[in-house]
Amino acid sequence: MKPAWFAASFFGALFVAGGLLFAVYAPIFSGPPEEKADGKALYARNCAACHGATGTSLTAPDLSNDDFLVITPHGTLEAMIAQGRPGRGMPAWSEAMRPVEIRAVAAYVKEWQRSPSVELPQGRIRGDVEEGERLYASACAACHGVSGGGGSAPALNNSAFLKVASDHFIRATVINGRPGTPMRSFLGPQGLANLSHREIDSVVTYVRGWESSEGRSRRADR
Ligand code: HEC
Ligand code: HEC
Structure with missing residues (x-):
C-alpha cells in the first residue's frame, strides 16, 4: 500500500469510528429529549393562580409590566423565580422546578416585554x-x-x-x-x-x- 493510500484509509476509518462514537454519545451529552420545557404550560400551571393568566393580577406583582421587564434581564428574572420571596407567598421555585423549566418560564414571561431592554449601571449607590x-x-x-x-x-x-x-x-x-x-x-x-x-x-x-x-x-x- 502506498503511504498516501494508507493515510487516506487510516484517517477515513478513524473518521467513521469517530462519527459512530459521536452518534452514540452525543444524545447522552446533550441530555435526554424530555429536558425541553414548555414555558407557557409551566406558567399556566405554577404561576397564573397568583400572577394572572397574562401576568397581571391584584395580589402579586405585575409580571407583564414593561417598566419591570425592560430593567430585568433574563438572568435576573430566572434568579427571582428560583429564589422566590420566602415568607411572602412567592415560593422559591428552585425547590419545585428544574433549572431548564425555570429558564423556560422566564423566557415565556420575557415575551411580554414590548420595549427594548435598558442596561442598568452596576455598583453601589451611596446616599445619606x-x-x-x-x-x-x-x-x-x-x-x-x-x-x-x-x-x-x-x-x-x-x-x-x-x-x-x-x-x-x-x-x-x-x-x-x-x-x-x-x-x-x-x-x-x-x-x-x-x-x-x-x-x-x-x-x-x-x-x-x-x-x-x-x-x-x-x-x-x-
Ligand atoms: C402563591 C402565589 C404565587 C405564586 C404561585 C407565584 N408567585 Fe411570584 N410572587 C408572588 C408574590 C406575592 C410576589 C411579591 C412578593 C412580595 O409581596 O414581597 C411575587 C413576586 C414575583 C416576582 C418578582 C416581581 C418583581 O416585581 O420583582 C417574580 C419575577 C415572580 N413572582 C414570578 C413568578 C413565577 C414565574 C411564578 C411561577 C413559576 C410565580 N411567581 C408563582 C406570588 C406568587
Ligand atoms: C401607593 C403604594 C406604594 C408606595 C407609596 C410605594 N410603593 Fe413601591 N410598590 C408598590 C406596589 C404595589 C409595587 C408592586 C407593583 C407591581 O409590580 O405590581 C411596588 C414595587 C416596588 C418595588 C419593586 C419591588 C419588587 O419586588 O421588584 C420597589 C423597589 C419599590 N416599590 C420601592 C418603593 C420605594 C422606595 C417607595 C418610596 C419612595 C415606594 N416604593 C412607594 C406600591 C407602593
Whole structure:
C-alpha cells in the first residue's frame, strides 16, 4: 500500500469510528429529549393562580409590566423565580422546578416585554442613610411596611429580594414606577412625593441597609 493510500484509509476509518462514537454519545451529552420545557404550560400551571393568566393580577406583582421587564434581564428574572420571596407567598421555585423549566418560564414571561431592554449601571449607590430613613417613612412605608416587611406592596427587606435586586434596579423602579400599578414614579414634581435624584439615592441606601439587618426588620413588622 502506498503511504498516501494508507493515510487516506487510516484517517477515513478513524473518521467513521469517530462519527459512530459521536452518534452514540452525543444524545447522552446533550441530555435526554424530555429536558425541553414548555414555558407557557409551566406558567399556566405554577404561576397564573397568583400572577394572572397574562401576568397581571391584584395580589402579586405585575409580571407583564414593561417598566419591570425592560430593567430585568433574563438572568435576573430566572434568579427571582428560583429564589422566590420566602415568607411572602412567592415560593422559591428552585425547590419545585428544574433549572431548564425555570429558564423556560422566564423566557415565556420575557415575551411580554414590548420595549427594548435598558442596561442598568452596576455598583453601589451611596446616599445619606438618615435622610433615606426619613423619606422612606413618609413616602414608602404606607405601602411597603414601616420597616420594609411589605404590605399591599412587596417586602423590600426580604433577603431574596435584596440579593437579586441591585441598587440601580431599586433606583430605576422608584424613578419610573410601575405604571398601571400603585407603584408610581417618585421623581420630581410629577412624582408621588416630588423627590430629587439625591433623595432617591438616599432612600435606596436606606433600603440596602436592610440586607444586613433583614431578620430583625422582618420580625419588627409582624
Ligand atoms: C401607593 C403604594 C406604594 C408606595 C407609596 C410605594 N410603593 Fe413601591 N410598590 C408598590 C406596589 C404595589 C409595587 C408592586 C407593583 C407591581 O409590580 O405590581 C411596588 C414595587 C416596588 C418595588 C419593586 C419591588 C419588587 O419586588 O421588584 C420597589 C423597589 C419599590 N416599590 C420601592 C418603593 C420605594 C422606595 C417607595 C418610596 C419612595 C415606594 N416604593 C412607594 C406600591 C407602593
Ligand atoms: C402563591 C402565589 C404565587 C405564586 C404561585 C407565584 N408567585 Fe411570584 N410572587 C408572588 C408574590 C406575592 C410576589 C411579591 C412578593 C412580595 O409581596 O414581597 C411575587 C413576586 C414575583 C416576582 C418578582 C416581581 C418583581 O416585581 O420583582 C417574580 C419575577 C415572580 N413572582 C414570578 C413568578 C413565577 C414565574 C411564578 C411561577 C413559576 C410565580 N411567581 C408563582 C406570588 C406568587
